[in-house]
Amino acid sequence: MSNVCLVHSIVGVVVFRNVFRLGLNTAHAVLRRVGYCNGKLDRRNCRHAHSEAGPKKFVCYSLPHRTLIKVQGQDTGSFLQGLVTNDMDLLTKGMQTAMYTHMLNIQGRTIFDIIMYSLKAEQEGETRLLLECDSSVQDALQRHMKMYKIRRKVTISPCADLSLWAVVPRDREGGRGDERPELTAPEKALVWELDPRTKTMGWRLVTDKLLNPLELMGDIQQGETEHYHRHRYNIGLPEGVKDLPPGVALPLESNLVYMQGISFSKGCYIGQELTARTHHTGVVRKRLMPVRLSPPAQVSAEGADLCTESGKPAGKHRADVGEVGLSLVRLAQARETLLLKPSPDTTLTVKAWAPDWWPKDPKAK
Template identity: 65%
Template structure:
């Protein structure tokens, strides 16, 4: 789906206006989800063909759509050395999770050459016996990530285990009515936070396996995962190893800064040197951008298929997509041009890139 919204600056400052995300009346409860201040329907509902397959009748009745995320999984990290252990192997500053109101952060794990291995989201989980960190990652590489973590754990007091008792959901709002539904039974949701990558991705919701999200979110319907992915691609949000191929993707080209997934002041971590040097030179010539194809490719596109300008110049590589929507790594010098790529059967299709609304407004495409 293509519903768009942004957070109030007090929650996640971005420097641009939009729909206001404000805490629910129960601010004292750290597990309480946020609710939305309504805005006109026309400003929120997606145009046809932009990722929403929800029928008009259902859209008129419900305000939220919950998506089960089987392609993502959760690991639990516990122990007194958990924060310092992660600090040395991820791009973001784990110390931020200890700050009031900060319950989630986005980050990458890099190899020693500074290329992305895995994209992750960390959640701070408080419970009766202490605290732990939940690590969200691509289900396809869960075992690889556990192995990677254990290689660097050495003698640190950290335990790492899969969260087989928890389920992960994304919640996207679809606003129409002036009244905002209450968030029900917050005690049943260990985690319910604004997606740390961009508010356009709604909330991340972690539940016990037996809990139905429709009992947690008022006026909520479960959606098709294809809608979720179309929404991601429509706004240019990468997720998982298909969009960010391990040891190929570079974090700054993948817009890690825009997703608040990196700290340039935290100190050393694996892969820091190249990333910091690139950042301080201020030169990023290619970026992962949302693209719209002139037609969906029946045979699909080979991973890393080359993009060309109409004049035949190399313009980047296609990463992944769904139907006519996708993500491509594009040379910024050609980002405003109509580009082309070939499908697996040799046919050619045109595509055009767009600048996501959640990127900095002063970004200039050269």
């Protein structure tokens, strides 16, 4: 018998001894709660009580910094094919139900990072998608798409009535990373997909704004959004305008290949030329990498230059939460201890590393 069940048995004896003091109804309620019924220990209730008392397997994070846009219509696939780095056939032909991608400007620099989710079609021949993007560029993304829409049969609309959540295993090192949480009411989830960027990011959940996701899963608790960002930075995964500044970030330096966000065999799209040329030459001299700051930054270090201890330029810092963050690091100096000056009188040491989910041989990709 486990320790917790032994405790429950002792509680049962104590309650019976005090039945007259507690009152019969109160005593029965307490015993049912601890799993004691008709003089026997109910092991199922015992396990249930133990699971409630112990830590949950999964953590659910609200993502207010991300928003959703619905794109639907007969021409949705062909329309977006000319705007995004990834192959829309993966979604329109049912090979995937979630896909990561970027939209680029004509100079080949990232302007929007997007996760696409396929929805069930309402009419035959129609494609319905949800586009997840940074909430601060929602209007800009809609304008960008409408500028290229012309006469295509596509409608574009925001989804203010939906909420987006990330569900991540608590024990990411203990073999639970591939264990999928079970939904008690799957029909209430508009989207329930493995994060297409890397499985270390868990799952994406889209629900009605009025629904609490904790009602859909049993072994889960809600976490703070800041901890979600810490997790992202610890594994080196960029997301949104802070990590991928529009018109500045280059897709290959931002590890778009590693995140399954680009196709080099699809047709033309805006910004393709520079990206394809860089890929085929195989020369990527800088990459976004997770970094640890010592001491943690007390003032904003976003955009500050990195240098080696000898003063040689080594890249730029992008963003951080406390002691962890993301920096664009020159690969030639990535193994060195780097320096960062967020202010004239402050110098931080920076240590970069390659995440476990990157390919072992980066040159292979």
